[in-house]
Amino acid sequence: MRVSVALFTADLRVHDNPVLRAALRDAERVVPLFVVDTGIRRAGFAVPNRAAFLADSLADLDAALRERGGRLVVRLGDVVEETCRVAAETGAHAVHLAGGVSRYAVRREERLRAALAGDRRELRVHDASLTAVPAGALTPSGGGKDHFAVFTPYFRRWESFSVRGVLRAPHTVRVPDVPSADLPGADSLAVGSPSPGLPAGGESEARRRLRSWLSGPLSAYDERHDDLAADATSRLSPYLHFGCLSPTELLHRARAQDNAGSHAYVRQLAWRDFHHQVLAARPETAAHDYRPRHDRWRHAPGEVEAWQEGRTGYPVVDAGMRQLRHEGWMPGRARLLAASFLTKTLYVDWRVGARHFLDLLVDGDIANNQLNWQWTAGTGTDTRPNRLLNPLAQARRFDPTGEYVRRWLPELRHLDAGTLHRLTHLDEAARAGLDYPAPIVDLGVAAVRFGEGRGGARRGGS
Incomplete structure (x- = not known):
């Protein structure tokens, strides 16, 4: 046999x-x-x-x-x-x-x-x-380079790659007589309690969520994926990380819809493959800068703790960090804002943030977590490494009604959107009665400090 x-x-x-x-x-x-x-x-x-x-x-x-x-x-x-x-x-x-x-x-x-x-x-x-396109399948034409360092040319090649077909689940699996340990419980795999809002794992749940995502929300992804209050992303990343859902099947089924929403979502799947091919070619980027900028990172344990706990005084940043602690997950826009705040506004080493995310994210993997952090910090593949995201402008744009902030910061639920958006400018008397801290950093001071630390980064932000 x-x-x-x-x-x-x-x-x-x-x-x-x-x-x-x-x-x-x-x-x-x-x-x-x-x-x-x-x-x-x-x-x-x-x-x-x-x-x-x-x-x-x-x-x-x-x-x-x-x-x-x-x-x-x-x-x-x-x-x-x-x-x-x-x-x-x-x-x-x-x-x-x-x-x-x-x-x-x-x-x-x-x-x-x-x-x-x-x-x-x-x-x-x-x-x-583990990816739709194998990590080493695409390389730049000429020059002897072993991977794409910039996403856009990678995406052009990725789109035309002939992805394998979807394999059916087997009808029968015959297993020889061999001893097995019991299925492990969560407490035997790690010390500590999981986040209270953690989603259920497994392929059955993955396929249920996939059916729900494809049945309607996907078609509006292009318009709504950055709307923090709408919660309009697929939430499939944990299932992709553990392989409960095939990225190849997801790609084929998303492409079959052929609309603006599916096109935007497919681009995000390409980003996942892009990061895997970068890490495959440069495994050291799990811990070291892909493109060193000679940053003079600050050591600020008190500010890092405030960031981790969602007590920075910038509501949209704090809301994301509270969601991360409660669910072990946060939407992409919230991740971007939290990472930008730590690395650009507080000017703290991206590795500090990446480690915290890996401690909590249920979808945390080395390729996407580390390289997304580097992209935001400006030490990775971003072609605009000195961009600064203003958390106030971002809140007005991606949480204009303040619904996302009120959802995750119960101490601010009684405030209207206008008050939320000018909260950082209120004086001490106006803040009386709020169980919420004043901003731990002035954005103007932070921009100057970042520019000096990186050697002339431009000021401003969006």
């Missing part, structure tokens, strides 16, 4: 899963394997929000496999050692794995390939599992 192993990592689904499909084509029996990797905990990425979402996703994956006659096999320990152990126990000739782009994922693949080769087994890596 021929046996193969399908090693699940960030592809926790049965629909459109190239790893599972290839393993099933390859053998009569397949071991759907997930290793609770102790290396992830040592690296500091085992945080409560993602642990809770992961536990949901594994339980849902196990249920989907059982519907097809199979089950999820769970092991605890070093992912390479446990995978080789399972392969030896079942006599598997090959292990199938989705290709990753982080330094950790690449190193895991290298170690696994070497260990399996020592046992005369094969590692088969599938690069079209």
Whole structure:
């Protein structure tokens, strides 16, 4: 009896899963394997929000496999050692794995390939599992460059790339007799309690949300995605991060609508692939500037704490940070404002903010989190590295009625939009009775400080 192993990592689904499909084509029996990797905990990425979402996703994956006659096999320990152990126990000739782009994922693949080769087994890596377009598939014409450093030319090539078709979920999964640990609970994966408003994980929930998104809201995405109060984004990013939803399937189904909303949304999917191809080519950008600007970052622990707690005195920034703490998620516009405020207004190192986001974001991954932070800080791929976002102007534009602020700052719910938008200018007497702090920084002073720190950045903002 021929046996193969399908090693699940960030592809926790049965629909459109190239790893599972290839393993099933390859053998009569397949071991759907997930290793609770102790290396992830040592690296500091085992945080409560993602642990809770992961536990949901594994339980849902196990249920989907059982519907097809199979089950999820769970092991605890070093992912390479446990995978080789399972392969030896079942006599598997090959292990199938989705290709990753982080330094950790690449190193895991290298170690696994070497260990399996020592046992005369094969590692088969599938690069079209975690992104719609494989990370290394597109490179600039001429010049010998290994990746695109600017999004727009990448997007032009990305749009014309022939994306693979969507794979059906298997009808049957036959699993050999092999021992398994119990499915992990959230408390066994990380220490601490998850955010109270954290969404449920798993492929079933992902597909429910996908159907809802495609049934109407997608068509208005181009007009409403930056409207903070409207909550008009897909909220599918956690499901993409854990692979509960295939980016390839999402791309095909969004493109099928062929309207202004779907075109704008597809562009966001391209940004996700863009960041993965940058990290694949430059893994050091997880911790180091892609384009160093020789910043003289400030050390301001008190201001950082106020930013983390949503007590900066700038309501639209604080609302986003309160939402992040409550839900483990925030919309893209709120992320941009929070990141700009920390890196440009407070002039604090982007790595401080990126770490805080990774501690709370359920969709936090290295490629999108770190490179989005660098884009905002002006040390990444942004072609306008010195742009400053004025939180007051941004609030008037993207939360004109103040509804988003009132939703997340209960102490300000009694204020009308006009008062909210001029709150930072009120004197001490006018602020009496508000359980809300005065601004921790003057925007004019901050702009000058940023310009001096970066060596002549232009003042102003939008």
